[in-house]
Amino acid sequence: MNNKANKRKMHLNSLRELGILLAFIVVLLTLMVLSPRAFARPANLINIMKQASINGILAMGMMYVIISGGIDLSVGSIVALSGVIAASFAHPGEYPLIVPVVLSVVAGICAGFLNGVGVAYGDIPPFIVTLGSMIIIRGLALIYSKGQPIFGVTKLFENIAGGFFLKSIPHLVVYFSVITVIAAFILTKTVFGRRVYAVGGNEVSAKVSGINVPRIKIAVYTISGFMAGIAGLLLASRIVSGNPTAGESYELDAIAAVIIGGVSMSGGSGKWYGTVIGALFIAVIGNGLDILNVSSHFQLLIKGAIIITAVLLDTKGKRNQ
């Protein structure tokens, strides 16, 4: 009796996980049917992955934070700060390529680390900590660049994001894939990953189980900052400049990807592949609707509706549990 009920529950669980994948496939197929020439072309599909990659990288970091029970609003600003730092060290004939790469990523790590310290030891809600740091870091990016975009970067720098692997696959897609594999591995296979879930699932029980909760929190915000640092570097390379106003509202897209992917905002649950699908979903909608000539204004309506529907499915599913 009991076993049967259990079995059915487990079945429902996996169905719910499948739900968003099914929705994604339906949308994908619909777009392919509506626009077989333009949308379904292999080149366009690769293009979608490229469009998904920067948001996808941010979403990978955001996923860690949200699973731990937090939120990181500062990633968009970190993208800008990291970008202007990268561009400023990428002028021809000044520094080797490694300097802008390392400095921009380190800037992201530092920002994330400070977020983590604030959340872990400051006893301030993550929303507030990262809202504050979002504004501060945006300010830092503007001060650093004197409010102006930084142009004049080397070809080598431009090639970081603009190049192709084996002449066909954009570098961005390669980075996104590699980062996803590593992030997924750490989340699912390591002690650390398990502890992130434990902290988000029940902080008190995590502490009682001997987990150093503040350390885990600092780590997840540092990871998110690290990802944002990389994203900032890649964005600067792609737009061939460092722009202090870049990355605005990127945090919202990253959060959207994570949520669409089925990660619970209250923490403790969620799967890495959900986040990947979430990031791809957002890119597919943008790309597909562009091809179908739907105005970008209407695209916003559709994007918002999808986010709400995803969460609706999630909470409904939970209530039925």
Added chain:
Amino acid sequence: MSKTILEMRNIDKSFFNVKVLDGVHFDLQAGEVHALIGENGAGKSTLMKIMMGIYHKDSGDILIDGQEVHFQNPRDALQAGIAMIPQELNPILDMEVAEYIFIGREITKNSAGGLSIVDHKAQVIETSRLFESAGIDINPRALMRTLSVSQSQLVEIMKAISLSSKVIIMDEPTSAITYREVETLFEQIRILKSRGIGVVFISHKLDEIFRIADRITVLRDGSWIGTDDSANLDKDRIIKMMVGREIKEVYPKQEVRPGEVLMQVRGLSWKDKFKDISFDLKRGEILGIGGLVGAGRSELVETIFGINKPDSGEVIINGLRQNITHPRHAIRSKVALITEDRGSQGLNLKTTVQENVSIVQLNRLAKNGIINNRSEAAAVEKQITKLSIKTLSRKSMIKSLSGGNQQKVVLAKWLLTEPDIIILDEPTRGIDVGAKRDIYLLIGELAQAGKAILIISSEIPELIGLADRIIVLAGGKLTGEISRDRFSQEEIMIYASKFEVEHE
């Protein structure tokens, strides 16, 4: 002759075919304090919840001023003049006292329904008058947040008076207030009496009951045991009435000869929760901690385990002084704590059986931080078999398990750490008889294997059945130690209700 304001006759109530109240009588005179006492689970709060319209009786009559009533909800009860001051007060912290007193029936300047304008000034004046008449010195404009527990309690009492209540139920009103505040409360209760209000006083503290109550009713296992004037009763008789039953042979006690001392607790104090606690714990020994809810028992073991940082005192394990300021230090010292509340402290309900069992020991199941799936699965499977946890698989969500099996998962998780010292805080609360017995057997086996066991339980028969020795806490102090040959429920209750008069 005083007049009967409230009468409950032959009240029956069952939950899921389990009878929790069986033909209970209770009545209250105007201007009387009637104490309602009994062990945890005796049915006191169920009876009061029926009186308040929170639960509905299965059969029996409730009469107010001789008229039969049928309360559908607490609002009906309030309107009939019955108010309850719960044990855990839950005021709206950001309201002013006067606003809080008049919440839901605000004094308004005009009458425009929901859009009427609140006459704040009139509310403040009215509150001042109310407080003055009772000699209470609380500013009506203070925020509820700034009041102490005892002040909030007084505000609740005033609120009840202003609702012209005839009956005020106080559920363990002295459990969280100081000695001096108890005096203020008793002063107020005397004023209530003089106004002809009847007070139902629920408490575990027999000393206080004898000071304030005119009559006493004892419940046990949902049955009415007796009602008498408190002048005709004494402590010993009451304890006998409360405890009554024989201890059945549900406790498979194995004889173990305790070994050397493994843990010494010396002069441990934390905040106002417990003070200067010292005891020894030997290998193979089951040491019970008795006491009432709020005596500081959970706080004590949580401090030993490093969840709280002690203000003074030390814990010595194997002759070495330990510096335990986080549970991970305690785990390193081979201590395990099975916490009181599975849901909020013991388990992560959002995940699977496996992830709950392995979380403490993950490092030992991993190499270079990468979890070895096969070792983890093997370790978890072994625990599931050993503790006979009923689950579809190790990957089932923990929420799909019964309470007893969830509790076994908590035990499994801690036994996986191979602890030397095992602390169990109310390990059998809210679980079924079968799972209880499994846990008793397990505790016995662990003691036989030379583990030192510290167990908190509010069920006295459980302590008597399991422990080799019992220490009793009351009001944060160690009030007694009882060896197995002297075990009796009466003895434990005497120590547990021993509240030393504490002058600040």
